Amino acid sequence: MTKQSPKIGVYGFTGCAGDQLMILNCEDQLVDIFGATEVRSFVMAKSDNHEGELDVAFVEGSISTDEQLRRVKEIRERSKVLIAIGTCACHGGPQAMKLGEGKFDEMYKKVYGNAKITLAKAFEAQPVDAFVKVDMYIPGCPIDKTEFLTAVAKLVAGRHPYLYKFPVCTECKWRENECILYNGKFCAGPLTKAGCGAICPSHNIPCVGCWGPTDDLNVSAEYDLLKEKGYKPEEIIQKIKKFGGAKVAQIVGELEKKKKEAKA
Amino acid sequence: MMILKMKKEDLPAFLDSVKEWGELWGPVKKGEKVTYAKVDALSQMDLKATRTIIPPKKFLYPQRFTMFDFDQDGYVERKGDVPKRILFGIHPCDIHGILIMDKLFLENYKDPYYAERREKTLILGHSCIPDDKCMCIATNTDFIAEGFDLFFTDLKMFYLVWVGSTKGHDLVRMRPDLFSRDLDKNDILNYTEYRKWKTAQFKSNVDFTGMPDVFELGYNSPVWDQLGDKCLSCGQCTMVCPTCNCYNQVDEVELGSLEGTRDRFWDSCMFREYSLVAGGHNFRDKRADRLRLWYTHKLQAYIGEFGKPACVGCGRCVATCPVDINVVTVSTALKEQEVGK
Amino acid sequence: MKKMCVVLDDREVQDNPFQPDMWRIVRKYPLTGDVNFFQARPVDVDEALKFNFVPGQFIMMSVMGEGEAPFCVSSSPSRPGLLEFCIRKMGTMTESLFALKENQTLGIRGPYGNGFPIEKMEGKDIMIVGGGMGVAPLRSLLLYILDNRDKFGNVTYLHGARTPGDMLFREEFLQLKERDDLRCLLTVDKDDTGMWKDKIGVVTTLFKDLGPIDAKNTVAAVCGPPIMYKFVMDYVVKLGIPKHQILMTLERRMKCGVGKCGHCAIEYLYTCIDGPVFSWWDVIHMKELIGRGANDKTIA
Numbered sequence: 075m076t077k078q079s080p081k082i083g084v085y086g087f088t089g090c091a092g093d094q095l096m097i098l099n100c101e102d103q104l105v106d107i108f109g110a111t112e113v114r115s116f117v118m119a120k121s122d123n124h125e126g127e128l129d130v131a132f133v134e135g136s137i138s139t140d141e142q143l144r145r146v147k148e149i150r151e152r153s154k155v156l157i158a159i160g161t162c163a164c165h166g167g168p169q170a171m172k173l174g175e176g177k178f179d180e181m182y183k184k185v186y187g188n189a190k191i192t193l194a195k196a197f198e199a200q201p202v203d204a205f206v207k208v209d210m211y212i213p214g215c216p217i218d219k220t221e222f223l224t225a226v227a228k229l230v231a232g233r234h235p236y237l238y239k240f241p242v243c244t245e246c247k248w249r250e251n252e253c254i255l256y257n258g259k260f261c262a263g264p265l266t267k268a269g270c271g272a273i274c275p276s277h278n279i280p281c282v283g284c285w286g287p288t289d290d291l292n293v294s295a296e297y298d299l300l301k302e303k304g305y306k307p308e309e310i311i312q313k314i315k316k317f318g319g320a321k322v323a324q325i326v327g328e329l330e331k332k333k334k335e336a337k338a
Numbered sequence: 339m340m341i342l343k344m345k346k347e348d349l350p351a352f353l354d355s356v357k358e359w360g361e362l363w364g365p366v367k368k369g370e371k372v373t374y375a376k377v378d379a380l381s382q383m384d385l386k387a388t389r390t391i392i393p394p395k396k397f398l399y400p401q402r403f404t405m406f407d408f409d410q411d412g413y414v415e416r417k418g419d420v421p422k423r424i425l426f427g428i429h430p431c432d433i434h435g436i437l438i439m440d441k442l443f444l445e446n447y448k449d450p451y452y453a454e455r456r457e458k459t460l461i462l463g464h465s466c467i468p469d470d471k472c473m474c475i476a477t478n479t480d481f482i483a484e485g486f487d488l489f490f491t492d493l494k495m496f497y498l499v500w501v502g503s504t505k506g507h508d509l510v511r512m513r514p515d516l517f518s519r520d521l522d523k524n525d526i527l528n529y530t531e532y533r534k535w536k537t538a539q540f541k542s543n544v545d546f547t548g549m550p551d552v553f554e555l556g557y558n559s560p561v562w563d564q565l566g567d568k569c570l571s572c573g574q575c576t577m578v579c580p581t582c583n584c585y586n587q588v589d590e591v592e593l594g595s596l597e598g599t600r601d602r603f604w605d606s607c608m609f610r611e612y613s614l615v616a617g618g619h620n621f622r623d624k625r626a627d628r629l630r631l632w633y634t635h636k637l638q639a640y641i642g643e644f645g646k647p648a649c650v651g652c653g654r655c656v657a658t659c660p661v662d663i664n665v666v667t668v669s670t671a672l673k674e675q676e677v678g679k
Numbered sequence: 680m681k682k683m684c685v686v687l688d689d690r691e692v693q694d695n696p697f698q699p700d701m702w703r704i705v706r707k708y709p710l711t712g713d714v715n716f717f718q719a720r721p722v723d724v725d726e727a728l729k730f731n732f733v734p735g736q737f738i739m740m741s742v743m744g745e746g747e748a749p750f751c752v753s754s755s756p757s758r759p760g761l762l763e764f765c766i767r768k769m770g771t772m773t774e775s776l777f778a779l780k781e782n783q784t785l786g787i788r789g790p791y792g793n794g795f796p797i798e799k800m801e802g803k804d805i806m807i808v809g810g811g812m813g814v815a816p817l818r819s820l821l822l823y824i825l826d827n828r829d830k831f832g833n834v835t836y837l838h839g840a841r842t843p844g845d846m847l848f849r850e851e852f853l854q855l856k857e858r859d860d861l862r863c864l865l866t867v868d869k870d871d872t873g874m875w876k877d878k879i880g881v882v883t884t885l886f887k888d889l890g891p892i893d894a895k896n897t898v899a900a901v902c903g904p905p906i907m908y909k910f911v912m913d914y915v916v917k918l919g920i921p922k923h924q925i926l927m928t929l930e931r932r933m934k935c936g937v938g939k940c941g942h943c944a945i946e947y948l949y950t951c952i953d954g955p956v957f958s959w960w961d962v963i964h965m966k967e968l969i970g971r972g973a974n975d976k977t978i979a
């Protein structure tokens with residue numbers, strides 16, 4: 075490469091730091107990342123952190139305090155490209171819905187650790203793009219190693235990363251799973267962006283939507299279907315709420331309206 | 339075409355012998371459903387199964403694969419990493435599906451990736467018993483005369499084995515002792531009896547005659563909007579349909595270099611992005627428009643061009659769509675101008 | 680349409696129709712704010728004269744690591760050896776393409792599509808109407824016709840742009856006005872510079888200056904943004920030019936260019952193989968060609 079290696083920074087806000095951990099978990103490739111880029115700042119990985127101009131800033135977590143807001147604005151100002159990583163940064167994550175419990179499948183527990191969010195909340199947690207322009211979103215809870223690394227590789231090469239825009243169901247069918255939803259049980263696959271490789275349905279666990287909403291979702295159809303299958307409206311809304319964050323909050327609002335209409 | 343006879347108890351030995359040519363794959367249970375998987379012996383297969391979740395198209399153009407490796411000097415075709423496979427237990431509808439794919443991928447700009455896999459995949463068909471979702475009788479794909487290497491028709495006591503290609507013949511020659519050409523009057527009677535019996539098994543009475551006209555007449559029908567409201571845009575129908583071929587492609591690079599791969603992966607016209615062009619104009623922004631394209635392709639446009647539908651009646655869309663949108667419900671809705679429950 | 684395939688078949692048959700060949704950017708400069716001109720030649724110089732195409736055909740262009748996108752050839756096959764493109768920056772692929780410099784390489788495969796039915800157009804009067812990016816394929820056609828001037832009757836070229844600054848190949852077309860074997864009528868919607876000496880008004884205003892034409896013996900080629908078709912077609916049809924002699928190129932999302940990926944399908948046609956050039960007759964008989972939508976009840 076004739077080009078200078080890009081300067082990158084990795085920053086964490088309100089979240090569980092699971093995405094940063096995921097990056098650190100890319101053991102084999104971590105060396106390559108540090109080799110192909112100039113990592114200016116990555117508090118979890120190294121101690122000599124310099125600030126200054128960045129080519130790419132990866133931002134994890136949602137924004138929930140004045141101090142964070144000031145800092146994310148400052149990072150934005152000195153970064154050419156700002157990428158939200160993880161569902162919290164992309165969509166607000168569970169804390170944006172004030173669910174606070176952050177409870178999800180056992181499978182991720184070990185990656186997540188026991189990070190409890192105890193920061194004083196100056197305001198309700200919101201996704202990064204509620205405050206600054208986000209150039210790209212790499213969702214996931216935590217992010218998928220392969221999806222993250224292919225995106226980084228492209229950025230380093232000066233190209234645009236490509237992430238699947240279709241829902242989890244497509245990857246789920248690629249892996250030939252029996253459809254949980256077809257069998258009458260809740261699954262958030264049709265509402266959720268692909269990228270995880272449909273790991274949950276592949277283990278016969280319904281998708282809870284941790285990759286955040288896909289760009290063309292039909293929540294109302296899923297709602298009607300689940301109701302027809304015997305789910306109570308409150309239960310459906312509760313399930314859909316679980317991971318969605320800000321974007322889904324709006325959708326849920328529509329569903330509540332639909333629920334009321336049905337009653338009337 | 340040559341038809342041979344084989345004792346049923348000889349099948350395991352035959353399949354054991356052909357493994358010398360390549361990997362043996364067959365229908366295997368996966369939960370309540372079935373999938374084609376690599377097996378060692380016939381005993382692992384589930385020959386009673388009707389349809390697999392994904393049709394055998396996954397062998398001929400996989401869900402995602404690499405077309406090219408590239409570096410500064412250019413693109414180099416990726417080939418040679420395709421194993422030789424023998425697929426046992428493919429049903430007539432799916433072989434008809436492969437014939438439709440052959441037309442698309444092998445004629446008029448031959449696709450070398452499909453061609454290589456087709457070349458290295460032997461199709462050993464097997465007769466089947468239709469269930470309530472099978473409708474190959476309505477699409478005229480309930481029997482098959484070409485597209486396979488061997489085809490086994492189960493006549494209870496023995497198999498009639500159609501030899502459909504020289505490669506199929508080569509397999510037979512690996513174990514000539516297991517086949518005979520002594521076909522007599524009873525075999526003919528048995529076979530005609532079998533055909534009648536199979537035809538009587540169909541439970542679905544869907545009728546696709548006249549569909550091209552119904553589609554034309556129903557182009558502006560509100561039925562499309564009603565179906566569009568129900569559709570989840572999940573893309574499952576496309577992934578499971580043996581005659582859906584759409585794909586997308588993407589370049590990926592190695593970290594720290596401009597070397598990488600150009601990959602191809604399955605796409606669906608049910609997705610919003612599918613018809614989106616630069617500048618944001620979308621030719622099929624509404625779900626209704628996308629559904630109409632899908633079903634027009636299956637039941638109108640293809641008939642107009644080739645005289646038969648692009649639906650082979652496998653019933654997978656019926657067994658897959660969570661909201662019950664499939665060839666049966668859509669054609670019925672169009673004909674009756676009402677979306678059923 | 681079928682006839683054009685013969686041209687394709689004459690080419691050396693390539694084993695892998697998806698295989699891009701490497702081309703080198705010879706020249707690259709801006710035509711307008713967001714449109715660049717690219718001139719390229721094959722890295723393997725021996726290949727240069729083998730690339731045979733028809734005006735209106737397109738190629739699939741690759742930027743390594745970014746992907747592929749379809750672009751019309753803007754140069755004429757009568758001037759072989761180099762290909763020229765005029766390309767607007769629209770998104771990911773074009774952004775990376777614009778970042779390439781002269782002497783760097785890109786991938787090209789093709790040509791694809793039917794192209795303009797040149798042979799059928801010979802001996803006829805030709806009317807070309809262009810606007811916006813529609814000029815890309817039309818320039819190829821126009822240059823081809825001018826290079827084979829004796830094979831065609833009267834030639835009229837109508838071109839509209841928003842402002843003088845937006846007019847692609849402005850200097851080139853202004854020069855064409857000097858020629859006496861061609862009527863070149865140019866207009867801009869508005870001019871804030873005060874430098875524009877020619878007509879001001881939308882492209883349809885040029886039809887007033889047209890004078891009598893031999894409609895039945897005229898082939899029209901119209902390319903431009905969708906909004907332009909809406910207005911221009913009315914005028915062209917009113918002139919009395921038969922519908923199958925009015926040609927236009929259509930845009931669809933394309934991933935393969937060879938009828939495999941499905942993206943460009945319209946009813947039973949593939950825009951990449953059966954198009955991108957269609958006649959007005961095709962368009963009014965196929966519901967989805969210009970996306971007239973479900974509620975269009977007109978019987979054109």
Ligand SMILES: Cc1cc2nc3c(=O)[nH]c(=O)nc-3n(C[C@H](O)[C@H](O)[C@H](O)COP(=O)(O)OP(=O)(O)OC[C@H]3O[C@@H](n4cnc5c(N)ncnc54)[C@H](O)[C@@H]3O)c2cc1C
Nearest residue numbers: 615616748749750751766767770771772773815931932933
């Ligand atoms: C036959 C044909 C000829 C064309 N000729 C020209 C030309 O001469 N000059 C010019 O500037 N543009 C032309 N275009 C449009 C050009 O292909 C798009 O502007 C380009 O694909 C945008 O890619 P992008 O990645 O920058 O945009 P994005 O919006 O980022 O697109 C992403 C992907 O979508 C696909 N895509 C987006 N828009 C289109 C489209 N309109 N057609 C096909 N695929 C699309 C591309 O494959 C691309 O990889 C032509 C299109 C077609 C179909």
Ligand code: SF4
Nearest residue numbers: 243246253254261263
């Ligand atoms: S199991 Fe879930 S993710 Fe998989 S196809 Fe069904 S709804 Fe989609």
Ligand code: SF4
Nearest residue numbers: 270274281282284285
């Ligand atoms: S299947 Fe759903 S819940 Fe599971 S990892 Fe993927 S997006 Fe998250």
Ligand code: SF4
Nearest residue numbers: 569570572573575659
């Ligand atoms: S028709 Fe059914 S399977 Fe197909 S995209 Fe719509 S909901 Fe999914």
Ligand code: SF4
Nearest residue numbers: 579649650652653655
């Ligand atoms: S449309 Fe349905 S029944 Fe017909 S071939 Fe496709 S999946 Fe099978």
Ligand code: FES
Nearest residue numbers: 935936940941951
């Ligand atoms: S571009 Fe792939 S089918 Fe036309």
